[in-house]
Amino acid sequence: MMTDLKSAVPESRVVAANEAEVRADGDFVLYWMVMARRTHHSWALDRAIDWARALGKPLVVLEALRVAYPWASDRFHRFAIDAMADNAKRFAKAGVTHHPYVEPSPGAGSGLLQALAARACVVVTDEFPDFFLPRMLAAAAPRLPVRVEAIDGNGILPLRAAPKPFSHAHHFRRFLQRELRPHLTRAPVGDPLRRLDLPRLDALPAEILQRWPAASDDLLRGTPGSLAALPIDHDVTPVDFRGGPEHGRKVLSSFVDDRLDRYANGRNQPQQDAASGLSPYLHWGFVSPHQVLHDVLTREEWSPERLGEKATGKREGWWGVSANSEAFLEEFITWREVSYNTAFWINGHDQYDSLPAWALSTLKKHAGDPRPHLFSREQLELGHSYDRLWNATQGQLRAEGRIHNYLRILWGKRFLEWTRTPREAVEMMLHINNRWALDGRNPNSASGIFWCMGRYDRAWGPERPVYGTVRYVSSTNTARKVRVGDYIARYEPADAPTRVPG
Incomplete structure (x- = not known):
């Protein structure tokens, strides 16, 4: 056949x-x-x-x-x-x-x-x-x-185009600069249903429809209470914004038209609202990576002749686009696709033991260090630590199913200090993220969590209690770099404690 x-x-x-x-x-x-x-x-x-x-x-x-x-x-x-x-x-x-x-x-x-x-x-x-x-x-x-x-x-680069997993973004970026060029000009059809001329099927067989009926109009419309009878977690409630490809198109257009021009300098500042907001729509497949790339490069009036000739692995200069688009493509192509590379090649990529050897070694060395303040999973899910900025990140996760990308680093780093072991820190992060985040259960989301524990990174000095040589981040240092007052006021849980427990 x-x-x-x-x-x-x-x-x-x-x-x-x-x-x-x-x-x-x-x-x-x-x-x-x-x-x-x-x-x-x-x-x-x-x-x-x-x-x-x-x-x-x-x-x-x-x-x-x-x-x-x-x-x-x-x-x-x-x-x-x-x-x-x-x-x-x-x-x-x-x-x-x-x-x-x-x-x-x-x-x-x-x-x-x-x-x-x-x-x-x-x-x-x-x-x-x-x-x-x-x-x-x-x-x-x-x-x-x-x-x-x-x-x-899954991405602009096919999963099998890379012959191995990459341990550092720099190495993967250099590989992309060597191999990505021919894939940039091959994309799926923008509207394959337009003028589609196929034979039609009147209906599925009655015995299939009777046993497995289509979703009700109430479910499809989002009628209040339509999910109540389903045996799912009703405590994690819907967010205030819609899913689906039609809304995904609007989010993409809004980003390209209104926020891309301030992405490079504004994406790390919550009050500037320069982030793309695309992560949930990419995870659920409502927006295509090729669609995003097409819209960004079209706005740049880009052509392949603008690509750099040498694969240097440097962050800037290879794409031949503006600084804002360059910064976005670094996040969207390099960091997103290295996460898919990791998930494809490494079995158990979301397990603690998949961390690089140097990170496992330093975390093991400091696994027994005193941790003055331990919190239960329930306390952390509720955003009930003593750290107001961290509580606000968890408050945003619960309310919106996402955390501002820069503050997500702080969110992940604190688990090491507040759980009994590094392994428990990873397990706690994964559970809370995957339960509440619309873009959880995804290679990109898992890579963000494991970056907090050393993946794609290197050892940093000085060696510290609990962290060892894993990169250290604190709320105090974060607040020096990012204006967080409005963010805390907006997302901090009303019942969260505001002092260090005795």
Whole structure:
């Protein structure tokens, strides 16, 4: 049977997840939408459309949301279901069958993928190197009767373009400057549903819809109380801003039009509101990395001829753009994509023992140092330390599902002092971040946490109690660099203590 396909999707981004073949006599092509929850700038959607065209079949999109994944909550469900609502409208307009399924109880969705795959010609899905997604794909794909392709749309550089993990951003940046050039001119289709001419499927089989009905209108609209019956964490409440690709477009446009011009000097100052705000939308796949890069470079009137000729590994100068865009691309390309490189190559990248040897050594040496002030997980989740600035960072995390990027460093560093061991510090950080942060459970988020413990960094003197030679950050020093008065006033929990406990 046919397994080769003429497609604009680079082969470096296509992975066969099982050994089954394409079945040309199936009823449709199935796109199992997992991480790229959008209808634009998506390599996976492009690949699914290419298969549908080649086989002359309808396209079916399964967009499902489980209830039993770790840290499932009202916050994450609402953010994800916003995307389902956006996608449902776009697919309906294009004549594509879209099945938004929200699991009502643990295990209720079991069998849905298999039932659809039994009628499919081929299954296309998203590759993601973190959280439970690799295990889910590895377990599901061999059980399906047709070819399953996982498509890497994670970054501008394909995951497999780098032959190894990189321990320092400088080394990865130099690699990018050598290898990234040809990938900058290959991007997914901006609007693949525009003028889409595929055969249409009237409806999914009745037995599938009866057992696994589509999400209700109340769920898709966000009707108050619609999440109440789901067995998820209701204490982590939805944020005040919407999820979904339509709102993601607005956030991206607002950043490029209004804040990019002050990014270099303003991104570390909370009161200047110069940060992109894109991290949650990138994590959930509402915004594509290629879309972000395109919009930033278009504003610069950029062309590939402006790239530096030599791979020096330096932060400035290689892109040939303004200082503000250069600073943003350093964060967006170098630091984001080195985190995906780490997640892809290092098993257990989010485990304490994955830290570099020098960090493990110095932390072990100081693991028994006295820690005068220990806090429980509950106290830290509530933002009930004696440090008002730290409490405010936790207050923002609880209220908005995010922390200002510069202050996130301080947030992470203090765990070493307030928990019994370095290992407990990592476990506590990961739990609190992954429970409350909209961009948690992501390589970039995990890398930020592990940077606080020494990853991608070097030893710093003088050697200190508790920290050893891991870089030290304090609220006092942070307040000298960043204006924090308004930030504390806005986010400090009202019931937080304001003095050192005796």
